[in-house]
Amino acid sequence: MTGAPEPRMTGEQESPMAAANQLSTQALDLRYGDRLVVSGLDLTLPGGAVTAIVGPNACGKSTLLRGLSRLLAPAAGSVTLDGADIHRMPARALALRMGLLPQQPVTPEAITVEALVRLGRYPHQRLLSPWSATDQKAVDEALGRTGTAVLRDHPVDQLSGGQRQRAWIALALAQDTELLLLDEPTTFLDLRHQLDVLDLVAALHAEAGRTVVMVLHDLGQAARYADHMVVLKDGRLAAAGTPADILDADLVRSVFDVDCRVIPDPETGTPLVIPKGSAMRHSAASA
Amino acid sequence: MTSVVRKGATSRARLRRRVLAFTATGAAALFVLLTVSLTTGEMSIPATTALRALVGLGDPGDVLVVQQFRAPRSVAAIVAGAGLGAAGCVLQRLFRNPLASPDVMGVTGGASLGAVALIAAGASQTLIPLGALGGGLLAALLLGVFAWRSGLAVTRLVLTGLAVQAGLAAAVNLMIVRFPAELAGSALQWTTGSVYGRTWPEVWGAAGAMVLALTAALVLHRRLAVLDLGDDSAGALGLNTSTARLQLMVIAVVLASLAAALAGPVTFVALAVPHIVRFVTGPPTAASLALASLTGAVLLLASDLVVQHLLPIEGLPVGAVTATLGAPWLLVLMFRQSSPVQRSHA
Numbered sequence: 031m032t033g034a035p036e037p038r039m040t041g042e043q044e045s046p047m048a049a050a051n052q053l054s055t056q057a058l059d060l061r062y063g064d065r066l067v068v069s070g071l072d073l074t075l076p077g078g079a080v081t082a083i084v085g086p087n088a089c090g091k092s093t094l095l096r097g098l099s100r101l102l103a104p105a106a107g108s109v110t111l112d113g114a115d116i117h118r119m120p121a122r123a124l125a126l127r128m129g130l131l132p133q134q135p136v137t138p139e140a141i142t143v144e145a146l147v148r149l150g151r152y153p154h155q156r157l158l159s160p161w162s163a164t165d166q167k168a169v170d171e172a173l174g175r176t177g178t179a180v181l182r183d184h185p186v187d188q189l190s191g192g193q194r195q196r197a198w199i200a201l202a203l204a205q206d207t208e209l210l211l212l213d214e215p216t217t218f219l220d221l222r223h224q225l226d227v228l229d230l231v232a233a234l235h236a237e238a239g240r241t242v243v244m245v246l247h248d249l250g251q252a253a254r255y256a257d258h259m260v261v262l263k264d265g266r267l268a269a270a271g272t273p274a275d276i277l278d279a280d281l282v283r284s285v286f287d288v289d290c291r292v293i294p295d296p297e298t299g300t301p302l303v304i305p306k307g308s309a310m311r312h313s314a315a316s317a
Numbered sequence: 318m319t320s321v322v323r324k325g326a327t328s329r330a331r332l333r334r335r336v337l338a339f340t341a342t343g344a345a346a347l348f349v350l351l352t353v354s355l356t357t358g359e360m361s362i363p364a365t366t367a368l369r370a371l372v373g374l375g376d377p378g379d380v381l382v383v384q385q386f387r388a389p390r391s392v393a394a395i396v397a398g399a400g401l402g403a404a405g406c407v408l409q410r411l412f413r414n415p416l417a418s419p420d421v422m423g424v425t426g427g428a429s430l431g432a433v434a435l436i437a438a439g440a441s442q443t444l445i446p447l448g449a450l451g452g453g454l455l456a457a458l459l460l461g462v463f464a465w466r467s468g469l470a471v472t473r474l475v476l477t478g479l480a481v482q483a484g485l486a487a488a489v490n491l492m493i494v495r496f497p498a499e500l501a502g503s504a505l506q507w508t509t510g511s512v513y514g515r516t517w518p519e520v521w522g523a524a525g526a527m528v529l530a531l532t533a534a535l536v537l538h539r540r541l542a543v544l545d546l547g548d549d550s551a552g553a554l555g556l557n558t559s560t561a562r563l564q565l566m567v568i569a570v571v572l573a574s575l576a577a578a579l580a581g582p583v584t585f586v587a588l589a590v591p592h593i594v595r596f597v598t599g600p601p602t603a604a605s606l607a608l609a610s611l612t613g614a615v616l617l618l619a620s621d622l623v624v625q626h627l628l629p630i631e632g633l634p635v636g637a638v639t640a641t642l643g644a645p646w647l648l649v650l651m652f653r654q655s656s657p658v659q660r661s662h663a
Contacts (some may be wrong), residue, residue, distance in 0.1 A: 096549070099552075099553055100552070100553075101548075101549055101552045101553065120555075121552070121555045121556065121557055122555035123555075124555065125553065125554050125555025126555070128553070129553060130549070130550070130553035132547070132549040132550055132553070135546065135547060135549075135550050136413075136545070136546055136547030136550065138542075138545035138546065138600070138601075139600065140595075140599060140600035141545075141600050142329075142600070145600065149542060149543055149546060149554065150554070152539065152543050152554045152555065152556065153554055153555040155539065157536065157539075158536065183329050185600075201550075205554065211553075
């Protein structure tokens with residue numbers, strides 16, 4: 031185990047003018063009870079980009095996402111969205127700008143896909159306002175974009191993992207926010223469905239201009255799909271910047287304790303992490 | 318995929334028909350039961366005469382019997398049943414626990430203790446419902462104070478609620494054991510549940526408050542639905558989860574306490590009714606919350622009729638019968654629900 035590496039900051043810093051939907055943290059500490067999970071984090075997540083947050087298990091990725099989305103109040107420091115402290119914003123005002131897909135969302139018993147997605151309209155509705163045409167349009171669009179329109183009357187708890195994840199993303203889309211936070215959206219999915227979800231995210235960014243911040247496990251996928259990458263270790267920032275600039279063998283060794291080579295992805299040219307062979311594994315010599 | 322689509326569309330239409338059919342059946346059952354309750358008793362009155370007497374027409378003797386003796390008791394059963402059904406519905410969703418009922422909020426224990434304490438203090442009969450109401454509300458408040466520090470977290474609330482309930486039940490038992498024999502009967506009636514001897518002022522007071530609480534529950538139904546998504550998703554949708562849970566809990570407690578004020582701590586209605594409604598109409602909606610009220614009213618009124626007229630035992634509490642009537646109903650529905658055909662989808 032090596033100590034926490036010095037954070038390396040590379041890549042262009044977004045100017046405040048260009049940065050709508052830009053989340054930042056200032057000396058952020060997040061705790062659960064006595065346990066300090068994230069400490070002293072100074073971070074800028076560029077607006078209009080796809081950011082991947084990566085790091086080893088229990089490094090504070092999900093906790094950071096909860097802090098960024100106002101679900102966990104900072105023990106110290108602050109989180110700002112385009113300069114405004116999100117913990118001083120009314121919950122509903124923030125919910126109109128930022129949606130969140132938790133890591134393991136709770137599916138209400140027997141709820142249908144459409145009923146689930148309709149709940150995404152909650153921040154847009156007043157106490158007694160009836161269901162509006164705008165609400166229905168947003169729901170239909172979210173269902174269409176996620177390919178869940180044909181499943182709209184199907185109970186969510188009877189869907190496959192990939193379908194269920196798309197239904198939940200549809201809920202976040204119906205919320206109609208510029209900024210979308212996704213906590214490990216590909217976990218528990220097979221490769222086909224992982225790619226489906228990530229392609230959907232890429233399309234949301236490319237076509238609808240959404241700012242996306244997602245926690246991912248797979249470094250290769252993060253490098254492929256993210257414009258900006260944040261690497262955490264032990265609740266501290268290990269590196270931040272474009273994947274091409276920051277993802278190298280030294281970083282992977284110091285953060286994940288894995289010896290590897292980093293080569294250009296043959297398909298995309300983005301960094302691809304290849305762990306080094308060991309005597310215990312298949313090696314080229316024995317093949 | 319097409320089969321999925323078609324299945325979805327037909328199941329939605331089928332569900333809507335079932336909701337309508339269930340509502341119509343419930344309303345008809347309520348009307349028939351109410352008519353029966355007004356016509357039967359020591360003096361039999363024909364149905365049309367009884368209904369005319371209810372609005373003050375016809376023989377003054379009939380009017381007296383129907384308006385002053387039979388109607389208040391029946392309406393009390395309807396109002397209390399409606400409150401219990403809705404309270405159970407709200408609590409089971411808030412706690413994400415199919416066994417939640419006013420018991421776990423300490424309401425039934427508090428209502429018993431409030432009523433028994435007033436009986437012990439020698440208060441007049443008219444004050445006892447207020448004692449039950451106050452006791453139920455106070456017990457829930459006590460629970461809220463205990464559980465507030467954890468942000469009203471669900472598991473903490475359930476455990477604290479069970480502890481509060483157990484403590485209150487013990488206190489009630491202790492008081493009854495020490496009662497003189499002539500008060501013990503009255504106390505026992507109040508701790509097992511009965512709508513016997515309700516008067517109009519009590520019934521109208523409770524009914525008015527009940528309508529307000531039910532309206533509030535329906536108005537806040539959207540918050541209840543968002544809370545179903547879990548605290549993180551609900552919070553991300555802009556819901557202040559602690560506040561929303563507190564509001565809904567207060568509503569459920571008020572509903573259950575009002576029911577307890579009219580009928581004492583009637584068991585089983587709040588527990589079983591949400592399940593009965595869910596088996597018939599599917600996932601919970603605002604409509605199913607209203608249907609839970611209707612079903613609760615039917616169940617309690619029917620139980621009270623059984624207590625009054627069908628059983629040879631004098632003075633049996635209605636609570637004993639709600640369980641006897643409701644349990645087989647619930648078992649039949651559960652049996653049908655878990656048949657192999659249905660299970661294959663689960």
